[in-house]
Amino acid sequence: MLAVGAIPVSANEALMEMMNDPGQWVIQTGDYANTRFSELDQITRENVGDLEVAWMFSTGVLRGHEGGPLVVGDMMYLTTPFPNTVYALDLANEGRIAWRYEPQQDPNVIAVMCCDTINRGVAYANDTIFLHQADTTLVALDAMTGEVKWSVKNGDAANGETNTATVMPVKDMVIVGISGGEYGVRGHVTAYDMATGEQRWRAYSTGPDEEMLVDPQATTVLGEPIGENSSIESWEGDQWQIGGGTTWGWYSYDPELDLIYYGTGNPGTWNPSQRPGDNKWSMTIMARDPDDGMAKWFYQKTPHDEWDYDGVNENILVDQEIDGQMRKLLVNFDRNGFAYTMDRETGELLVAEKYDPAVNWATEVVMDPESDQFGRPQVVADFSTRQQGEDTNTEGICPAALGTKDQQPAAFSPQTGLFYVPTNHVCMDYEPFRVSYTAGQPFVGATLSMYPAPDSHGGMGNFIAWDARTGEIKWSLPEQFSVWSGALATAGNVVFYGTLEGHLKAVDAETGEELYRFKTPSGIIGNVTTYEHDGKQYVAVLSGVGGWAGIGLAAGLTNPNEGLGAVGGYAALSDYTALGGQLTVFALPD
Numbered sequence: 001m002l003a004v005g006a007i008p009v010s011a012n013e014a015l016m017e018m019m020n021d022p023g024q025w026v027i028q029t030g031d032y033a034n035t036r037f038s039e040l041d042q043i044t045r046e047n048v049g050d051l052e053v054a055w056m057f058s059t060g061v062l063r064g065h066e067g068g069p070l071v072v073g074d075m076m077y078l079t080t081p082f083p084n085t086v087y088a089l090d091l092a093n094e095g096r097i098a099w100r101y102e103p104q105q106d107p108n109v110i111a112v113m114c115c116d117t118i119n120r121g122v123a124y125a126n127d128t129i130f131l132h133q134a135d136t137t138l139v140a141l142d143a144m145t146g147e148v149k150w151s152v153k154n155g156d157a158a159n160g161e162t163n164t165a166t167v168m169p170v171k172d173m174v175i176v177g178i179s180g181g182e183y184g185v186r187g188h189v190t191a192y193d194m195a196t197g198e199q200r201w202r203a204y205s206t207g208p209d210e211e212m213l214v215d216p217q218a219t220t221v222l223g224e225p226i227g228e229n230s231s232i233e234s235w236e237g238d239q240w241q242i243g244g245g246t247t248w249g250w251y252s253y254d255p256e257l258d259l260i261y262y263g264t265g266n267p268g269t270w271n272p273s274q275r276p277g278d279n280k281w282s283m284t285i286m287a288r289d290p291d292d293g294m295a296k297w298f299y300q301k302t303p304h305d306e307w308d309y310d311g312v313n314e315n316i317l318v319d320q321e322i323d324g325q326m327r328k329l330l331v332n333f334d335r336n337g338f339a340y341t342m343d344r345e346t347g348e349l350l351v352a353e354k355y356d357p358a359v360n361w362a363t364e365v366v367m368d369p370e371s372d373q374f375g376r377p378q379v380v381a382d383f384s385t386r387q388q389g390e391d392t393n394t395e396g397i398c399p400a401a402l403g404t405k406d407q408q409p410a411a412f413s414p415q416t417g418l419f420y421v422p423t424n425h426v427c428m429d430y431e432p433f434r435v436s437y438t439a440g441q442p443f444v445g446a447t448l449s450m451y452p453a454p455d456s457h458g459g460m461g462n463f464i465a466w467d468a469r470t471g472e473i474k475w476s477l478p479e480q481f482s483v484w485s486g487a488l489a490t491a492g493n494v495v496f497y498g499t500l501e502g503h504l505k506a507v508d509a510e511t512g513e514e515l516y517r518f519k520t521p522s523g524i525i526g527n528v529t530t531y532e533h534d535g536k537q538y539v540a541v542l543s544g545v546g547g548w549a550g551i552g553l554a555a556g557l558t559n560p561n562e563g564l565g566a567v568g569g570y571a572a573l574s575d576y577t578a579l580g581g582q583l584t585v586f587a588l589p590d
Contacts, residue, residue, distance in 0.1 A: 012171040015125045016255065018072070023532035025071045028121045028166045029409065030529070032253040033317035036411035037489045038530045042537035043588060044492035048506045048516045051586045054538060055095055059581035061085070063554050064525050064546015066407075067121030067166060068486070069583060071531035072143065077129055080581060081546065082110055082117035084133045088146060091533050099146035101131070101139075109135045109157045112440065114182045115548035115564065116555065118164050118525075120407070125169035126194055132163045138176055138192060150197040154178065159439045160185050168251035170260060170290045173200055177247030181265040181310065182564075184242035184443035187282075189262060191293060201293035205245030205264040205281055206231045212281070213293040220297045220347060222375050234280040242437050243275075244268040245282040249312025249407055254328070257345055259287045259296060261317070261330060265310035270401075271432035271445035272386040278303040283311040285332060285340075287347065297347030302336050303376060306385040307361060307430065308401035308446075308564075309336035314409045317344055320417065322351075322469050331468040333410055333421050335403025338365055338377065341468045349375050353471030355405075355464065356423055358398040358453035385430050385446075393431040393447075400428035400450045401565060402482070402548050409527060410466075411487040411495065416509050418474055419466040420495045422483035424549075425453045426460050428565060448565025460569070463487075463497055463505075465512060475512040481573060484549050485541070486527025498524025498541055500549060501576040504586070520584050523550055523577040536587055544581035545573070553579060 018026045022039035030036045043051070059065065063081035070077045075098065076089040086101040110117055113134060123130045128149060129141040136155035141148060154176055155161030160183020168175045173191040181187070187205035192198065203213040209228060216228040231240055245264040252261045264286065267279035283302040288295050302309045316331045322341070330344035337359030341351035352365035352375075361384075362377035381387050388394040402424055410421040428450045435445035452460045461479035466472070485498030493509045500523040506516040523545030530539045546554035549570050551563035560568025 012169070015169060024073070025529045025531050026124050027070070027168065028067055028123065028527070029250060029252070029314065032255065034250060034252040034314045034409065035316060035318065036409055036487060037413055039491045040530055040532055040537045041491040043490065043494060043539065045494050045508050045515055047588060048492070048494050050588055051516055051518070051539070052589055054585045054587040056585065057089065057095055057583040059544070059583070061581045062579040063544070064116040064118045064550055065542040065544030065581045066118040066525050066547055068527040068529045068542055069540050070122060070124050072124050075143070077122050077124065078542070078583060079119050079122050079131060081119055082134045084119050084131060086122060086129065086131055086141065086146070101141055101146045103133050103137070103139070105133060105135045106157070109162060112157055112160055112183065113162050113164070114179065116546045116551050118547055120164060120166045123167045123169055128194070130167050130169065130174050132165065132167050132176055134162055136161055136163045136178065138167070138174070138197070140197065152192060152197040154190060159183070165248045168253065169194060170253050173290065175251050175260060175290070177249070177262070179246055179248040181244040181246040181268060182442055182444050183440065184244070184268045184437045185246055186241060186243055187245035187247050187264055189247050191290065203288065203293040203295070205247065206235070206240040206243040208232060212295070213288070214295045219295045221299060222347065222349060226298060231280045234278040236276050239275050242268055242443065243279060243282060247312065250314035250409060252315050252317055253290065254317055254344060257328070258289065259344070260290045261285065261287050261315040261344065263311040263313060263315065263332070265312050266305050266308045268443050269435050269445035270308055271390060271435060272304060272306040273390050273432065274434065274445065279305065283309065285311065285315060287344070299342065299347055299349065299375065301334050301338070301340065307397060309334065309403055311335065313405060313407060316410065316412055316419065318412055320469055329468065331419060333405045335406060336377065337399050337404040339466060339468065339471065341471070351468065351471045355421065355466055355473065356399065356425060356462065358425060358427065358456060359404060360398045385432050390432050390434060393429050395429045396427060397430055398427040398453055399424060400426040401448055402426065406548065408484050408525070409486040411489040413489040413509050415491065415493065417467070419468055420487045420489055421464050421466050422485055422487055422497055423462045423464060424460065424482040425456060425462050426450050426482060426569060427453050444564070447561055449561060450565045450569030477507065477512055481570065482549050484525040484547055488528035488530060490530060496528040496539060498526065498528060498543070500524070500545065500573055502543055504528070504541055504584070518586070521582050522580040523573065525550065539586045540583060542581065542583055545577050545579060
């Protein structure tokens with residue numbers, strides 16, 4: 001925390017000082033690098049088995065609870081799924097509700113939200129809580145009173161634009177994305193002035209260079225200029241206008257390089273035969289200057305996506321040694337089943353390997369810079385939904401559309417040098433069909449069914465430790481269902497994660513040995529966080545089953561093909577858990 005009377009040079013510098021205080025958890029990702037690592041070490045692998053429930057709080061909402069609480073000083077802030085109520089809890093007064101903010105939103109937005117009514121949490125900066133509501137209203141709230149400072153509309157739900165993501169405060173701006181890839185939305189990222197809500201810049205994922213904020217000669221892909229009209233020329237006609245590439249994932253920031261990083265989602269529609277070409281720049285990692293939004297480099301992980309492998313997963317920024325040289329790395333665990341290690345300054349591709357052995361839609365990513373296939377996955381014809389054709393059910397594709405990992409964030413420990421990754425071990429059958437675009441109506445064009453990866457442990461998930469320097473799994477823990485919770489690594493050499501059945505688990509960071517488990521009242525799709533209050537370390541997690549994996553339970557769906565194929569795959573989940581939003585906080589006994 002800043003000393004009393006200190007005047008920060010910028011809201012960004014004040015926020016970074018707070019991030020460096022391990023007693024607080026001031027943005028959803030823990031830090032700008034998205035490591036989700038805490039220096040707190042009171043809870044260790046020797047004593048974590050003694051954890052007890054310290055206190056609980058019911059949110060009063062029954063849909064899926066992703067994201068997690070923030071802790072700023074004596075205050076805890078959390079938000080719910082729709083209607084996105086924000087609670088401020090006074091930790092110095094037994095969690096008393098200091099204030100609540102209850103948005104008045106049109107419930108019709110629920111019908112336009114793809115995969116449950118989740119919200120991945122509020123953000124904090126400059127004595128302000130920032131909430132991006134389901135209806136795309138961005139609201140700035142006074143952190144002490146909950147009073148609205150300003151609000152602005154970031155999209156139009158009538159056209160299918162919604163929001164599920166958190167936002168990222170950078171310098172004197174708030175960086176905001178958009179959801180709606182299943183409705184033909186043209187994705188974008190927008191920067192708003194933190195003090196006034198005025199729009200500073202907007203960068204689209206597809207379209208003309210000037211609207212994408214790219215310089216055809218200075219913006220690069222794998223070290224080469226992207227060239228003029230790189231996006232438009234990769235689409236047929238004006239399809240880029242309904243091209244998807246939405247930006248509903250996580251954002252990271254390197255203050256030294258002064259670059260923000262994020263990913264873009266799937267192209268619309270899910271029927272690849274209707275959109276020939278690479279469909280740039282969907283499925284892409286983007287590095288941009290936060291001041292004006294200009295792009296420095298791109299990397300498209302899945303050109304001409306045929307499986308809905310959205311590229312929005314978090315980019316984790318670490319410094320590690322590769323081939324005897326310290327490198328500024330960006331590590332990305334993509335939906336498509338490949339884990340990428342890149343130089344975050346230049347966009348150079350260093351490692352691309354499968355992080356689940358079941359992945360079969362591609363054989364490899366070509367790593368030879370001299371090849372015309374450099375950086376491209378090599379698609380297997382038997383699992384190509386385009387090559388198999390419209391109205392053909394392509395069977396046995398691994399992973400399923402929800403990916404080897406969806407948005408549930410991984411963690412990194414500088415003590416072990418390893419990444420801890422919640423994964424889905426799920427495959428699918430995929431039948432594309434022709435669909436027409438109507439604003440505000442579903443623009444999917446595929447029927448899916450999902451099931452556990454065959455010839456394996458029988459479950460639908462693994463929790464793994466990954467070495468991004470070599471592209472190797474160090475250990476893997478099988479789970480009955482997908483691990484849809486975000487991970488947390490701590491200096492006590494303990495890693496935490498939650499399960500869809502509702503267990504909070506603690507494992508040894510070096511060996512993966514399970515050290516503790518506790519069954520919370522509902523399935524966990526929230527992200528585990530830790531903080532310190534009055535000298536004591538706490539671990540907190542939201543439970544409340546839902547999200548894409550739990551959409552059958554959350555929305556009362558029974559048709560196996562509903563929920564974009566997830567309902568049938570996760571039908572057994574109802575035997576293990578039920579709906580209900582609750583925060584559970586753990587601590588060691590006094």
